Structure formats: C-alpha cells, structure tokens
Amino acid sequence: MNMMVPAIEGELRRQARVARRLGSPFVASVLEAGHRQLDRAPRTAALIQGWPRDPSASALAMRFNAALHALARRGELAELRALYAREHDDYDGAIGDALSASDAFIAGWMQDTPQTNEVGRAAAIGAALMAARLRFGLPFELLELGSSCGLNLNLARYGYDLGGVIAGEAHSPVQVVPLWTGPAPLPAPIDVVSARGVDLNPLDPGDLATRERLLSYVWADQPGRARRLERALDLALRHPPRIDRADAASWLAQRLEEPQAAGRCRVVFHSMVLQYLTAEDRQSVLYAIRTAGARATEERPLAWISFEWTPTRSEVHLSLTTWPSGETKRLATCHAYGNWIEWRG
Numbered sequence: 001m002n003m004m005v006p007a008i009e010g011e012l013r014r015q016a017r018v019a020r021r022l023g024s025p026f027v028a029s030v031l032e033a034g035h036r037q038l039d040r041a042p043r044t045a046a047l048i049q050g051w052p053r054d055p056s057a058s059a060l061a062m063r064f065n066a067a068l069h070a071l072a073r074r075g076e077l078a079e080l081r082a083l084y085a086r087e088h089d090d091y092d093g094a095i096g097d098a099l100s101a102s103d104a105f106i107a108g109w110m111q112d113t114p115q116t117n118e119v120g121r122a123a124a125i126g127a128a129l130m131a132a133r134l135r136f137g138l139p140f141e142l143l144e145l146g147s148s149c150g151l152n153l154n155l156a157r158y159g160y161d162l163g164g165v166i167a168g169e170a171h172s173p174v175q176v177v178p179l180w181t182g183p184a185p186l187p188a189p190i191d192v193v194s195a196r197g198v199d200l201n202p203l204d205p206g207d208l209a210t211r212e213r214l215l216s217y218v219w220a221d222q223p224g225r226a227r228r229l230e231r232a233l234d235l236a237l238r239h240p241p242r243i244d245r246a247d248a249a250s251w252l253a254q255r256l257e258e259p260q261a262a263g264r265c266r267v268v269f270h271s272m273v274l275q276y277l278t279a280e281d282r283q284s285v286l287y288a289i290r291t292a293g294a295r296a297t298e299e300r301p302l303a304w305i306s307f308e309w310t311p312t313r314s315e316v317h318l319s320l321t322t323w324p325s326g327e328t329k330r331l332a333t334c335h336a337y338g339n340w341i342e343w344r345g
Helices: 005-021 025-040 041-050 060-074 080-082 091-101 101-109 119-136 153-159 210-218 225-239 249-259 279-295
Strands: 140-145 161-162 165-168 179-181 192-198 244-245 265-271 302-309 316-323 329-332 340-343
Touching: 005 025, 005 060, 025 041, 025 060, 025 091, 041 060, 041 101, 060 080, 060 091, 060 101, 060 316, 080 091, 101 329, 119 140, 119 153, 119 161, 119 165, 119 265, 119 302, 119 316, 119 329, 119 340, 140 153, 140 249, 153 165, 153 192, 153 225, 165 316, 165 329, 179 329, 210 225, 249 265, 249 279, 279 316
Parallel strands: 140 192, 140 265, 179 340, 192 244, 265 302
Antiparallel strands: 161 165, 302 316, 316 329, 329 340
C-alpha cells in the first residue's frame, strides 16, 4: 500500500466511526474501503495528504463520500452502481475500481465546499423559534448565514412533529419528524414575516447539477432524507428563497444595522456554518450579533439560534440567545443532520 496512506488514514477511519455511530453502516463501510484502496487514486490521496486546513472541520471525508455517491448515482461504473443498489457487498472491489477509474473526478469534486443543505435541521431551528415566540410573542424576520440553496429559509412552509407537538404547515409536502427524547416543546406558531440569507455561492434549486450535488451529499442508506430533500427543492421552485451572494461577516453587520420594525423579533440563525469560517470572520460574526443585541429592546428583540458542533466535535448543540436580556439557553443536543433531538427546553 502507498506509504502516504498511514498519514491520512485517521480522517477516513475517524469519520467511518462517526457515520456508524450516527446510524449509517453503509457510509462507514464505504469510507473504510476507501482508506484501504486509496493508493489506487494517487491524485485524491495527494489532495488529502496535503490538505491545508483542519480535515475534520473541512468535512474532508464527507467530500470523499459524496464524490463516490455522485459516481454511483451516474451509473457509469457498473460495480459501484450495483454496490449502492445493495446487489453485492464487495466494497473493496467496487470502491477500488472507482478510485482507479475516476481519480481526477473525485479529487476535483473534493475541492469544492460541501453542500449539505439539510432540511432535517429545520426541526431544531423551528423548535428554537417556538421558544423565542413564547418569550416575545412576536413574528420573526429571519437572517440565515451559509444558506446554500436556501431550503431552511422556507422552514415556516414545512410541517413538523416535535415529540407529538404538531407545528408549521400541516399539509406541507415537506414533513420533518425527528426522533424526539426529553419533554415536548411548548406549542407556539412559527410565524415568519421575512427570510433572507447569505452565501458565498448561492445555489439554484432549479439547476439539475445543483440538485444532483445536494443529493449526493445525502448518505446513500438514508433514502427518506433524499426524498424529503427533493420535495424541499421542488417547494423552493414555487417559493424561491432570497439569498445574497456575499461573505457572512460583512453581510450580517450590514443587515443588523438596518432599521428593525417594532413588533418583530429579528433572528440570526446558522447550522453547521461556523466551522467553515476563518477565525477572524467568526469573531466578526459574534461581534455583530452582540453589538446588535446591546441595542435590542422588548419591542425590537434579537434572537440568535446556533446549531453547531462543540469545539471537540463530540456533540451538536442547539442554543438560543435572546436580547435585551442576553440570556443563553442550550435547548438540545442533536443529531448532526437532525434525525434525532434530545430536548432540554
């Protein structure tokens, strides 16, 4: 085996353990086979070996996994297609051949930022909005960082079952039902007056290549997630999200400086975004939020909803900070894609 593999095996194997723990044995097996067969793709191996940033924060293994899923969805490599269709379980054979045949494609795919506009996270964000609604009793104007395709800007158009509490749009084609533990949230409307997001590269839900890229990032043994994503993309064609092309830090500072109407709660939210920002931009984002919080009043409150990994990447925490009090509550521990929520309230 190529001598560079021992230096990079940690990330693929580490993420394989994470995938298995998160309920995806298929993805875990793909990553493990990818580790064993990586010497058959020298360009991809060199890319991983020389990655200039934290490979975990960059979701490097998930880029690798999505590239293979994209190849399988194309159906051009018969053994890879058959593996993903569960027609055989020769992971090493199919993955090894795919690495050899498509090294340039995989390496090229991995250099683009991951696109996981996960609709399942909307349940956690929606539950946090319900908590903010109970606190202030006001409708929301939403500001999202890292919107990608903007699917979660449409979260008020989705339906939810949150531990038996029904919320959102009951007849929506997009229904989000996470496994819920802990007390049920107190019912409250998810009433959104306006929603606007930002992304360095906003995605078009009507673009076929964009849809395929998003679907490739869905884990292949979770078809329910893929069906829900397709419905959310279709809904976005009917209700296009408003997304600005800009960097998050400067955009947020500008939005928070704009006048806020009385009787509305302004909400900044993000899910799995902070890890992709530079340290300087993270500090700028936090400064802009806290500065705006210092100006907040009961008539013009501010809420900040964060759905992010802990610094050790051991858990995903959902937190809510509200101003003018500045109080922060950790509402829940969540599955990274929103499949389950351990609610603390």
